[in-house]
Amino acid sequence: MGLEDVWLPRSLSGLVFQWGTGLASSGRRLCPGQILPLFWTAKEPSRVTGLENSKAVCVVAGAGHSASVTDAGELYVWGSNKHGQLASQAAFLPLAQKIEAHYFQNEKVTAVWSGWTHLVAQTETGKVFTWGRADYGQLGRKLESCEDWTWEKQGSFLPCSRPQKSTPSSLQCLTGATEVSCGSEHNLAVIGGVCFSWGWNEHGMCGDGTEANIWVPKPVQALRSSSALLIGCGAGHSLALCHLSVLSTQGQHLKVTGPSPDATEDARSQEALDNERNREERQPETSTQSRSDGCRNGGLVTETL
Template structure:
């Protein structure tokens, strides 16, 4: 859970360090602050089977927890019990991330998709069932300008096997693309071929083999008639991955502060919320011209001129100014 002040709190099962608090305790019943992310303006969080990821407003990606299949994107299979910066995505301009049981998908501002982690069901979309330890661009989606992504899974009855998939949406084409397993939990002898590359729903499915006969070529039913409603699942993951948003400065809000000479308690409360939090302050003054995507140890990503403009503006109301 992320507070308006930007702090991330986690609790629950911590078998693989997926809570990010640096503790080896397997169960943490009460919320604990994830210290390593303190001061970072978070834009979104996502949780998988036993791994977690977050994206900052500046596009920085952090991952932690289980890493048996490389789902943290760090180039190895070692679990992490604290958020770790995914350096391979430094210039990716990440705007959204989704986690499956053991794989991860990342969306860039330009609409590119990269995936990593477990690939056994073809859920990475690279025309193979190999695992990927580092983020890899889904070549089949290059140029498609994807607008939404979601990773999902289902369990096979009786067995402990998982079937995993990825679903993406291209708003300009109004099409859903699917890859992975859509067995809907069938037993092993009833399994259908995995979809190894992204293809539109209601299109022939390429299993990576010759598509000359019915054994290797089939059609995914239309979204409206599918027994398992992919769209419903897609919207569920989208709605449960976004944050409500940390508190940051808005021009209309600042104008309201200035115009109210008395500076009532409600305004003072908002000012304290934002200016008592490093994350909220950083998020308020990020460079809005894509400069924030270059944030690194060398580049702050903060627009200093915007900060100066704010202080000059707020000084028109001395009561609000001193509260800041």
């Protein structure tokens, strides 16, 4: 599902439909003089143009872009390319366009995930590629200098022309990932049962106990004693379904958030006071009277003859 009033489902026969008008104005502005395909202005499901000869097996959508993987291992993208997430020199792709295989080392793409402004894809050998916006660490790497770009004046013969910003690049540390999930600008991945995180961390969703952005994928230490099975990312939070190890189920190496030392000490002090009060209440009334008389006589207890 898209994030700007656009819906993107896939049928069982591999046909991709889109509807919702949220991106039509951007398309008209970025591609002046071009007539947008019907699916950009449709309020009912409409076939995505450019995928007629392909059978989709996966579809995803970001804030202003969409992507689809076909049964032939090809990756198609369309929509806004504001942050280079479409690996194209066009500012906006009104038609679905294939990202050439050489970007993925000539391997077939088997899966794709999308954040708001970046994409993550995995190939048939388990390699993981990232590209798109990178200013919060979304890509798990720093952009190469040749990937940097600035806006250029659009030429009349290329109405959507602009230099390329980011191209798919492999992250070796994520090779073999069995699960990947993208939030708005952060990501999670599972490799060998270990949960890794990277990207935007303003709300602590990378799970390292800080709010500093994570620029390179690193293990979530709080889950080190468990095996991650499934993961999920929201815009500002993360989830993990884990299998706890035997040691963890016995209470070892399991991080549990509890009361602060000061709170524990206060509780112990209160318990001591309660115990003392209970002991006093159990004393005979004569003892209480004796202590009272002793106090009234300056601590000297006298006996009446």
